[in-house]
Amino acid sequence: MSGVSELVTGEAVALELRPARLPSRGLATLLDLVVAVTAYVVVSIVVVVTTASLDDAAQIALSIATFLLVLVGGPIAVETLSHGRSLGKLACGLRVVRDDGGPIRFRHALVRGAIGVVEILLTLGVVACIASLVSARGRRLGDVFAGTLVVRERVPAARSGLVPPPPPWLAGRFQGLDLSAVPDGLWLAVRQYLGRMGQLDPQVGWTMAVRLAGELAARTGVPVPQGVPPAAYLAAVVQERQVREARRAFGGGSVAAPVVGAGVAATAYGPPASYVPPVVGAGGPSQERAVDRSAGPGTGFVPPA
Template sequence: MSELVTGEAVALELRPARLPSRALAVLLDLAAAVAVYVAVTIALVAATASLDEAAQTAISIAMFVLVLVGGPIVVETLSQGRSLGKMACGLRVVRDDGGPIRFRHALVRGLIGVIEILMTFGVVACIASLVSARGRRLGDVFAGTLVVRERVPAGQAGFVPPPPPWLAGRFSGLDLSAVPDGLWLAVRQYLTRMRQLDPQVGWSMAERLAGDLAERTGTPVPPGVPPAAYLAAVLQERQAREARRAFGNGAAVGGGQAGPAGAGWAGNHAPPPAQPPVAVPPAVHRPSGYPSPGHSSAAYPPAGPGAASPRADGAADERPSTGFVPPA
């Protein structure tokens, strides 16, 4: 489920980096690593001039492994997939589900990279990238990673709407260990593109993804919760756990918005103050689910940052809209 194709032939996937940009990033990384290796070698030769030849050879091999193999692994781990060459080319290494990589991902990529990049002068890596539909080399395949374009044109980056406030902390006890990375990727990409889909197609996709997610977690979707809102709430719960694991218990993950509807409450699972229900225009009958089948998504308030929601008195609401409506 690394790629989900809708009935409208819309592929929900990340933007993989192409071979030329990846090759340029690798060359910049190798140039930086070789420069560091030469500087360290010159310093060690001067410092170990009194040692015998065997000791000098052992130290040289150790420096080669530490600088040219261990260096890229440490850099990718600390920078979460952004080495010097990748930062210059606007690339980043991420997991298959779009999350940040960890030490084990960088370790597998670095060890296999010794064979397919250093020992074969990049021939194996180029062939694997050309054969792969997503431009992945062997290190990416075995590590479960993907090199994506981090800098995209303005307006093309997908916005993941935050879950509604009435779902805050509801899934804090959910077991997410059995959910595969491919399913997380499909959920995330659906949420970023759901407003571009036909309402009936988007509703069926949300139900299918919610059913798959509920099957993996072993807990059914709560009654009355729209499938799209359920997906957004579970995805933000997972992001909150990742943030606490990486930065400690004080970390908070917002939904990409700076208002009370989406910022700050997911990290400590404290539900926000009760919000008044959004009024529905008389001309449009809106069911409790979002998006609803059979209705155009243009009738609903925008879910982007800073979007205004209608109020009962007809004035614009200053709170950012999440795009979801509480159940009746």
């Protein structure tokens, strides 16, 4: 495989990004350390001045608490609130994402920060440098255990491909699906397929869509609705997951689903016209059937009766 990884943002945008390598990560970490150490020194001076009357044991306890809060808790809080973009990473155009390309959460930042104490602070970055050099994607141990990856966020716009949204008649149709059992690897495969399906051979793309739709339906426990093209089903479920993540991120408020853009062809999810494609029946991928082409063109965007 090449050094380019196809990742997907929380907005269902497929991006071909190069994982951040040691020089850029080192510079970002150095900037973060300068800020953190400066804050630690200032806070420590304030603590020493205001607690001069306390005994030695109390001052030592406060010193340890200051270290943990500023040099450990501070970076964790910043990465959580900024969704993986600390000050150093922002300056270097980097971002921490999950392995499936989605935004990190508190647990990811916590694992990265806890292991970073040993990797970066206690060993002066030696362990982190060795791990990053050995890893194929430049990950340190904190990334491995947290299931995260640091990527270059600044890429030319031409290298990014928008994932076509589902047809309007599928909007909100899958609000009741239980998506908790769908693994990150399957989400990544679905999103990568949606971002690249326009570049695939029509027959190969349709076969992939049928397979992915079957796997997704098996994980949710609900078969693909009859008459819904598999690619449109995949896009609608991905959109539903995106809406749920946005609601969690913004406090459960009302979040509108993306609107179909003017540049999205109306037949983006339709089967190839040169053959009779299989679709996933009501019973899942094992009950595939042929489309009755006498009923009309197979655009895939006509809602079922």
